[in-house]
Amino acid sequence: MKKSPQIILLILGGTLFVISFIGMNIYGYKTFYIEEKIVPSNDYRYHFALVSEEIDNEYWRLIEQGAREAAAKHNIYLEYVGPLKADNDQLLKLIDRMVSVKVDGIITQGVEGKRFVDLVQKSVERGIPILTVDTDVKSSARKAYVGTDNFYAGQLAGETVINNTTGEQYVGIVTGRFDSINQQERLEGFKEAIQTTGRIHIVGMQESNITQIGAAQATYSLLREHPSITVLVGLSALDGIGMVEGLQEIAPNKDVYMTAFDILPETLALIRKGEINATIAQYPKEMGFEAIEVMIQLQQHSLLENEIFTRTIVVEKENSDTFLREDDR
Ligand code: BGC
Numbered sequence: 189m190k191k192s193p194q195i196i197l198l199i200l201g202g203t204l205f206v207i208s209f210i211g212m213n214i215y216g217y218k219t220f221y222i223e224e225k226i227v228p229s230n231d232y233r234y235h236f237a238l239v240s241e242e243i244d245n246e247y248w249r250l251i252e253q254g255a256r257e258a259a260a261k262h263n264i265y266l267e268y269v270g271p272l273k274a275d276n277d278q279l280l281k282l283i284d285r286m287v288s289v290k291v292d293g294i295i296t297q298g299v300e301g302k303r304f305v306d307l308v309q310k311s312v313e314r315g316i317p318i319l320t321v322d323t324d325v326k327s328s329a330r331k332a333y334v335g336t337d338n339f340y341a342g343q344l345a346g347e348t349v350i351n352n353t354t355g356e357q358y359v360g361i362v363t364g365r366f367d368s369i370n371q372q373e374r375l376e377g378f379k380e381a382i383q384t385t386g387r388i389h390i391v392g393m394q395e396s397n398i399t400q401i402g403a404a405q406a407t408y409s410l411l412r413e414h415p416s417i418t419v420l421v422g423l424s425a426l427d428g429i430g431m432v433e434g435l436q437e438i439a440p441n442k443d444v445y446m447t448a449f450d451i452l453p454e455t456l457a458l459i460r461k462g463e464i465n466a467t468i469a470q471y472p473k474e475m476g477f478e479a480i481e482v483m484i485q486l487q488q489h490s491l492l493e494n495e496i497f498t499r500t501i502v503v504e505k506e507n508s509d510t511f512l513r514e515d516d517r
Contacts, residue, residue, distance in 0.1 A: 232265040236483055237286040238476070239279060239296035240270035241322075241368075242398060246452050247425040247472055251321060254476025255295070262484055267291070274365060274398050276300070280307060283318075287311045293483040294318045298325035298333075300369050305329075317486040321479045322472075323370040324495070331486050332494040334479045336470045338370040341449075341500045342377020342423075348447045348466040348502055349419055350385055357445075360410035360417040361393040362403050362431055364424030374423045374449075391416060396427050403430020404437065411438045418444060425450035428464045451503055459508050469501045 238255050240248035252268045259266040269286070271278035276299050284307060286294050294311060298304065298320040308318045308328040317331040324333040349357065359382075363371045375393075382388040391414045394406035403426055411417055411434070420435070422428045428448020435444060448455055448467040458464040475498050482496060 231263075233263045234292040234484070234487060235265045235267070236293045236295060236480065237267045237269060237291045238321075238479075239282050239286065239294065240268065241279065241297045242274040243268075243270035243272060245270075245274075245398060245425070247450055250472035251476040251479075254473035254478075255480050256476075257473075258477045258480035262480065264480060264484070266480070276367065280304060283307050283311070287314060287316055290314075291316060293486060295321050295334075295479045295483060297321065298323040298328070298330070298369055300325070300367050317483065319479055319483050319486065321475050323368065325369065332482050332491055332496065334482055334496045335475050335498055336370070336500050337497045338373035339377040339380075341468050341470070342374035342379075343381045344377075344468050344500060344502050345374065345421055345423075345447050345449070345466075346378040346381025346388075348468075348504075349388055349421070349445065350381065352465060353388070353419065353445055355387065357388045357419050358391045358414065358416045359388060359419040359421055360407070360414060361390060362396050362406045362410070362420065362422040362427040363393060364396055364398040364427065366395055368424075371423050378421065378423075388419070396422070396424065396430060398424050398426060400426040400430040400433070403427040404434040405430075407431045407434025408438050411435070411442075420444050420446045422446075422448045425452055425455075428455045428458065428467060432458055432463050456503070456508060459503060459505055462505060466502055466504045469499075469503045471498045471500075474498045 238252060242248060248270065255266055269282050279299060280303050283294060283296055287310060294316060296318065304325055305328045308330050311318050312329045320330045320333045322335045324335065361375065363375065365371060392410050394410050396403035396406050403422060407420060407430060420431045422431050428446065431446055435442065446464045448464050451467055451469045455464060455467055459467060478496060478498065485491060
């Protein structure tokens with residue numbers, strides 16, 4: 189039987205609609221975030237979500253690694269999600285989604301602002317405990333925090349500059365993101381430490397957007413705007429690596445004292461070469477591991493001690509070998 193042109197058009201139109209609808213769902217969804225495709229089995233003990241600041245950031249992958257170790261040990265299905273690029277709005281939407289799918293617990297970076305506080309409240313009211321990792325929001329109803337004492341870490345960064353320089357010093361700060369609470373706390377700690385000397389002055393601050401290239405650009409413009417800079421301090425994990433790159437670009441022969449954060453392999457290599465003078469090591473794997481252990485306890489009862497600080501250590505060329513062995517767990 190011959191089909192009329194109208195019917196053919198209708199079939200074609202319908203097929204196109206279905207294809208574009210499916211495409212929109214797959215690709216439109218992927219522009220927001222990546223979600224690990226792990227099919228949960230039905231015999232896990234709990235289903236937890238770990239929400240990171242940025243899914244593929246090396247530092248967050250270490251938190252994930254620690255969390256996966258603990259999850260495997262306790263038969264927990266762990267979903268690791270995060271925005272493709274650091275973005276608070278996307279992160280909050282992900283938390284909301286995890287609340288809607290009724291996971292048993294959410295481990296997330298704390299985010300500045302009322303939206304986060306409200307979301308935590310909503311989650312807890314629905315019986316889903318939230319634990320902050322890496323960055324805390326004390327004013328929220330989160331059940332616990334696992335991570336660095338960020339104010340103290342900032343003080344340690346300040347001490348590296350105090351102990352290793354003499355005379356007037358002019359500091360350029362590279363911060364991951366202005367609106368990140370842990371960056372603000374580290375800066376406060378740093379300021380508190382240096383104010384005791386009166387000879388160390390912050391002259392400028394730029395954002396890296398927690399990327400290496402962003403940190404290189406930030407360094408470049410800091411040095412261009414403030415040629416007086418004698419010290420560079422990076423407050424997030426990729427800043428130190430970018431600072432070295434930026435300095436090489438604009439003033440390769442300038443003598444600048446550099447303090448970074450974290451000990452990603454490249455940062456450690458630069459410490460060994462003497463291009464970065466000091467770095468404040470955090471223990472992201474430990475954070476991830478501990479966060480799962482604490483979340484398991486939260487399934488049964490609230491905690492008396494709900495602020496669990498992981499270690500923070502100053503790493504310089506001299507102790508970099510010891511540190512490696514210590515971290516080899
Ligand atoms: C911070 C994290 C941040 C990461 C970025 C770390 O120092 O603790 O909050 O996501 O740097 O690379």
